[in-house]
Amino acid sequence: AQTVTQSQPEMSVQEAETVTLSCTYDTSESDYYLFWYKQPPSRQMILVIRQEAYKQQNATENRFSVNFQKAAKSFSLKISDSQLGDAAMYFCAYRGPPLQGGSEKLVFGKGTKLTVNP
């Protein structure tokens, strides 16, 4: 079974600085999707960024970027120029191969609580 591990239960960063959240996963598949979700204290889960395993280029969305190391099964999230609004729980998630009619079940890590200090 696929597993996702986030080894940092909590992280903190100063406003305007950069922080990296770690995620490792285990799978025997060669094609899959990886996601980072953000869950602010209001509890609405928001998709931050996604990465397709077949793409070598790391995904980027504004201040958010990933470092995808397929061989190492590592998928870290870098947040640049951190803002107070970035404070939230961050979840790394794995989704299996895009088979026709296949399930879209997400496997989540335990999450990393990010605090942004002013």
Added chain:
Amino acid sequence: KAGVTQTPRYLIKTRGQQVTLSCSPISGHRSVSWYQQTPGQGLQFLFEYFSETQRNKGNFPGRFSGRQFSNSRSEMNVSTLELGDSALYLCASSLGQGKSGHEQYFGPGTRLTVT
């Protein structure tokens, strides 16, 4: 476009009762997944529906069930509630097919408290 909506937002039930939670996906989305979130176990997959058919099921007892209607709205039911069922229940919707269909969008959740 309206986002994923879940009703009710908060619910308090007594052990042994049953409960039904509702989820309305984003318009045009045909896949609905349900997750249970607790401080101890984190986010766990319950089940997924696509075009009124259950496409996948997580490792939960038979007390947890669900269904999807022709308009893609979904309900989940928990019978014979136990204290351990207290959790935030999240619903997520996606297009359900095609490469762009793999992004799931979550609702605000239903906070269930069992006393």
